[in-house]
């Protein structure tokens with residue numbers, strides 16, 4: 001991943017028309033770059049900061065099979081997410097690990113609800129399951145979560161999901177995309193679009209390290225800029241109405257004594 005060398009090569013090909021240009025090097029953009037390059041399409045990805053510097057290095061780091069979508073009844077999405085979770089564990093075992101969760105229950109209805117729901121989660125994961133869910137007694141729940149509030153506790157449910165290193169996965173995907181002949185660059189900010197009438201025909205970008213300006217022509221330009229997606233849309237249509245309402249999460253880091261034991 002020698003940046004200077006690759007920029008030199010890029011400058012020699014300044015008239016090239018790329019099959020696909022991707023704006024944004026987070027999980028989405030890098031995934032698209034890998035997919036595109038592995039189909040034999042000439043692929044250029046431009047990231048304004050470092051790879052996965054945005055949301056993609058600040059997640060809760062769970063590779064979940066979409067357990068919360070189960071409660072919403074979105075079975076197809078859960079099935080797909082469970083399949084992807086299993087494939088990720090097989091493809092990147094150095095970055096994905098099995099995490100055991102215990103859900104404490106304070107009503108018998110909740111215990112039944114979670115036991116049945118998580119059994120369904122197991123069934124949907126099929127051969128790519130990370131481990132079987134099961135209901136556990138009050139005694140076992142307390143032994144696994146010694147600091148739990150015991151008043152009214154009825155028992156618990158154990159289930160499995162994945163945990164991963166989000167930014168390292170992004171870097172590995174960037175490396176694999178390069179192996180597949182994609183050109184991926186960090187510290188390249190897209191600051192305008194090339195247009196032929198209504199059609200977007202490329203991008204204008206600046207190398208933030210050297211300050212040098214570039215234009216790149218492409219048959220398809222993909223906006224993978226996450227919460228910044230509207231800024232790119234405004235480059236295309238100045239009267240574009242905002243489509244994203246960002247949400248924010250907070251991660252609290254607690255001392256291990258708050259919750260001793262191995263389970264989440």
Ligand SMILES: Cc1cc2nc3c(=O)[nH]c(=O)nc-3n(C[C@H](O)[C@H](O)[C@H](O)COP(=O)(O)OP(=O)(O)OC[C@H]3O[C@@H](n4cnc5c(N)ncnc54)[C@H](O)[C@@H]3O)c2cc1C
Nearest residue numbers: 024026027028048054055056059060061062190225226249
């Ligand atoms: C608090 C929180 C917790 C989460 N936890 C999980 C979890 O546990 N598991 C999970 O799977 N998902 C989780 N998610 C969701 C997941 O993190 C996001 O879906 C994912 O990271 C989005 O990736 P992205 O590539 O679409 O966006 P981003 O990671 O934001 O990438 C967009 C990139 O575009 C770049 N960019 C923007 N404008 C330009 C420009 N003009 N030129 C060049 N580049 C530009 C940005 O610098 C950025 O790097 C969580 C999300 C949040 C907010």
